Amino acid sequence: xxxxxxxxxxxxxxVVLPWIxxxxxxxxxxxxxxKNLRLEDLPEDERxxxxxxxxxxxxxxxxxxxxxxxxxxxxxxxxxxxYLAEKDICSDLLKNTLGVLTxxxxxxxxxxxxxxxxxxxxxxxxxxxxxxxxxxxDGGHSPPPE
Numbered sequence: 001x002x003x004x005x006x007x008x009x010x011x012x013x014x015v016v017l018p019w020i021x022x023x024x025x026x027x028x029x030x031x032x033x034x035k036n037l038r039l040e041d042l043p044e045d046e047r048x049x050x051x052x053x054x055x056x057x058x059x060x061x062x063x064x065x066x067x068x069x070x071x072x073x074x075x076x077x078x079x080x081x082x083y084l085a086e087k088d089i090c091s092d093l094l095k096n097t098l099g100v101l102t103x104x105x106x107x108x109x110x111x112x113x114x115x116x117x118x119x120x121x122x123x124x125x126x127x128x129x130x131x132x133x134x135x136x137x138d139g140g141h142s143p144p145p146e
Contacts, residue, residue: 004083011075015068022064030054063119070112077101 034054039047081101084094 004079007079011072011079014075015072018064018068063115066112066115070108073108074105077105 037050039050042050081094081098084091084097088094
């Protein structure tokens with residue numbers, strides 16, 4: 001029974017690890033910027049903007065939440081199947097559970113990759129829109145074609 005506690009601790013570490021890496025990389029990037037930045041040389045309004053940006057919340061990577069959720073479900077399902085297989089390999093419960101969990105897993109993986117494909121399409125549409133209607137240098141948008 002103690003080995004299953006270890007399995008769930010490892011699953012927790014694998015799910016949380018990408019978040020920890022994302023936060024630590026953002027922290028290291030801020031430290032590098034602060035080390036090379038001389039606030040005394042900046043005007044007051046730019047100094048305020050720089051400090052506000054440095055104190056802001058770290059940006060999350062696209063799809064990190066979905067990835068963590070998918071990884072957690074896959075690892076928990078795998079641990080459950082291994083637990084049932086360890087008990088009795090020829091069990092009807094194992095056969096039924098494998099069928100149900102495989103269907104659920106396929107749905108979750110489909111949701112993960114389907115959501116990512118939608119993000120890619122939205123980024124492509126946004127890029128095309130910027131190519132069609134480029135912004136003016138003064139910050140305004142070009143007038144629509146007549």
